[in-house]
Amino acid sequence: MNLLTVVKLSVGMSLYRVHELKNEHVPKYFIYNQSDLEYDLSGVDTSKQANKVIRTADNVTVVRAGDVVFSLISGKAAVVTNKHEKYLLTQNYIILSTDSCLESKYLVYLLNENASIKRQFWIGMQGSRVLKYTLKQLQNLNLPVLPTNDRQKLIGEIYFKQQQLKLLREMNVKRKYELGVIQLKEVNDDERR
Template identity: 45%
Template sequence: MKLTDVVELKSGTPQFRVTETLDPKAPVYRFYGQLELGADLSGGDSDTTCSKRVRTYDAVEALSAGDLVFSLMSGKATLVGECHKGYLLTQNFAKLVPSPMIDARYLAYLLNEHKEVRRQLALGQQGSFTMKYTVRQLADLLLPDLPSRSMQEIIGSLYFNINRVTALKRDVAEKEKLVVMGRIKEAH
């Protein structure tokens, strides 16, 4: 079964086509980027002070919490977190709208971790100067047989939970390192 049998693909808004305005009444959008994707995948928050913004009246693809996005730059997928709702989806991303046949979290797991799916994505990169995935390449992905919907939900939930735990452990280890390094400096 192809990915497009179970999802609808939507391309992000090309940044160069967004007409910026100085009108203070126009909506302001933050750009969804790799930092936001990483934060959503690990269950954390991103630093919104450094995200690029645009003020425009243009019709753009704005994200909602729970949307499934795929980065055409990194080849990673995640669900958009509550803190990133309303962000503008750029041409560097695709939004995947799953049918009732597939759980969004499970699909993120398949795209990020399933050996055969990752192999297909890697094959599409060979011989390319720019290491960017395409919406067409994504659409042509062949998926393995899907487990029951309840099993998909369990796997998807476990996947996001372990990503969160891993990120928290990494944060703790980094803070412990800072404390130890501070003590070493004090000792000198």
């Protein structure tokens, strides 16, 4: 089954087309970025930098909590959390609106992990110089046979919990390494005295 039979795609907008204003009375938007997507996927905030902010009176594309967002840069998808509600979406991201036969978290699992979908993306990138995903690749994706909605919900929930656990483990390993380096520095400093 083609992705477009169960999903509607909406592309973010180019920032070059947004008329930025300095007026504090016009709406302010944070720009959705890769760190936001990683947070939405794992539930863990690892970003150390603030989002870019833009003020505009233009009609812009914003994300809503529960939207599935796909990054054309990384090829990863996530479900937008409440934290990123109403963030402005650039042309590097696509919103995938699902119908009732496809659960959002299950769709994220398929886009990020399914071997058949990964192969379709890989084939679509053959011959391209820039490794960037495209709208056309998404439009041409064929999905595997979908399980029942209950099974999709279960798989999607487990997948998101696994993403959170994976990131927490990686952070723990990094902190242990950093602690070890600090301890080695202290031992080294003690030897010099």
